[in-house]
Amino acid sequence: MLHEAETWVAVAFVLMVALFIYFGAHRMIGEALDRRSARIRKELDDARQLKEEAQKLVAEYRSRRESAEREAQEIVAAAQADAERIAQEAKAKMEDFVARRTKAAESKIAQAETQAVADVRAAAAEAAAAAAANVLSQTVKGSIADNLIEKSIRELGGKLN
Incomplete structure (x- = not known):
């Protein structure tokens, strides 16, 4: 049994474990594992906290975006x-403008009609006076004719004005 390799491997293993225990390797390994466990736990807590902060930021930005969209719709x-x-x-101003322009045009047309009628009457009166003067001058002679013509012209002038 002392000549077999497995025996010596077992003895070496037991001695190595005894040395580890003697020098406190199990405590160092435990402490290292505890430190690593604490570090991992801290990283998980930090990650959880960052996740919560990110969720809050996302909610805040969504709220801002919705608010901005509502404001844009209102605008x-x-x-x-x-x-x-x-x-x-x-449209109302244009209609008012058109109505005023139409009224002004109608007023100008009415004035033009009135003026045209007055001009026609004056021309007719002048023509009648000239015709009467011509007829009277040919039929009536002398001072009677002159008096009649002057009287007719004065009366005609008074009627026209």
């Missing part, structure tokens, strides 16, 4: 309302 709605109001005001 668009207000702009559309303003555009409609401005369009209605412009």
Whole structure:
């Protein structure tokens, strides 16, 4: 049995374990494992905390985005309302302008008609006076004719004015 390799491997193993125990290797290994366990636990806690902070940030940014979207929709709605109001005001102003221009044109037409009628009457009166003067001058002679012509011209001038 002392000549077999397995025996010596077993003896060496037992001696090595005894030396480890004597020098406190099991305590050092335990402490190293405890330190590593604590470090891993701390890293997990830090990761959990970072995850919670990230979730809070995500929720905050979602809230901000939704708020910004609502605000943008409100701005668009207000702009559309303003555009409609401005369009209605412009339409009303245009209709008012057209109505005023139409009224002014009708007034000018009425004035032109009145002036044309007055011009025609004046021309007719002048033509009648000239014709009467011509007829009277050919039929009536002398001072009677002159008196009649002057009287007719004065009366005609008074009627025209």
